[in-house]
Amino acid sequence: MSRLVLWNVDYTLLDAGRVMRAAYAEAFEKVTGEPLVYLTSFEGRTDSEMFFEFCARNDTDAEPDAATLERFLTELEGAFVRREDELRDKGRAMDGAQAALGAVAAMPDTVQTVVSGSTRATATAKLRAFGLDPYLDLSVGGFGSVNYPKSSLIQSIRLHAAGEGARAYTERETVFITNAFADVRAAIIGGAVPVGVLTGSATEGRLREAGVTEVLKDLTDAHAVTRAIHQVTAV
Structure with a gap:
């Protein structure tokens, strides 16, 4: 799949x-x-x-x-x-982020990228600073360089990430991993299944209320991350 x-x-x-x-x-x-x-x-x-x-x-x-x-x-x-x-002095990668990205990158037939509120240049600089960019295909990412909400960015990535002439990724094939309550709504509108991570201000209850079925405490268990992706994309 x-x-x-x-x-x-x-x-x-x-x-x-x-x-x-x-x-x-x-x-x-x-x-x-x-x-x-x-x-x-x-x-x-x-x-x-x-x-x-x-x-x-x-x-x-x-x-x-x-x-x-x-x-x-x-x-x-x-x-x-x-x-x-x-x-590097004032920022940090979230615990387990690099290992989690590596585990997802190793999943077969999987494209991995970002949906960021920052512009492409700013988002890339942040990811590069912590060595996270090699695991991501940033050429198909969605960025705040354009004045569109995240839901529209998600929809655009689904339509174009597979390449010219290829079919769009379906909602069941698309996962958006986020800590933000507002992103859950963006995922649902944009046609992605949200997976929650408790690394922000949103509680597990609030994320589930918004529509998340899989919630991760953090990214330190790379197997839990890939398992959650398998769970929400299972047909």
């Missing part, structure tokens, strides 16, 4: 929150001329979605249109690149 395994990046595979907060603040002030005083939750959000909420919560005079968003994303990438050296 062919499988498409999608991973959320932040707080599922790694934690770069301290570095990202500084990069958001720098980029926001450069684009709007105002300090970023009020943040918003990162979990399950794209950088595009967060920018518009930043503008609303911080009462800025900047016009939150497509052109301003593009400038923000460009400045954000630059701000993050300037902080890449800080990642």
Whole structure:
């Protein structure tokens, strides 16, 4: 059976929150001329979605249109690149992340990539910093470089990940592994089966209430990760 395994990046595979907060603040002030005083939750959000909420919560005079968003994303990438050296000091890969990715990569007929709220360049830099990128086909990933919700990114990956002319991955063949409550809804709308990981703020009960049937405590048991994937894709 062919499988498409999608991973959320932040707080599922790694934690770069301290570095990202500084990069958001720098980029926001450069684009709007105002300090970023009020943040918003990162979990399950794209950088595009967060920018518009930043503008609303911080009462800025900047016009939150497509052109301003593009400038923000460009400045954000630059701000993050300037902080890449800080990642290993202030960030970390989640326990077991590398072994879990390796185990999934070894599954037959499986394509493995990410659905990230960050832009392609930022997400790639984060994964590369902790040696996670070799296990992933980032050429078919979904990123916050475009102003679409994660559900649309998931749907697009399903349609195109198998290559030109190949059939789309079905919902039963597609898995989205995430810690974020909002991502569970994105998975269901986008046509993927969600698998929950308790590495964020969402409780097991809340994830199950949203529609998750398989919940992992963390990624330290690589066999449990592959077993969960087998369970939710079993016909």
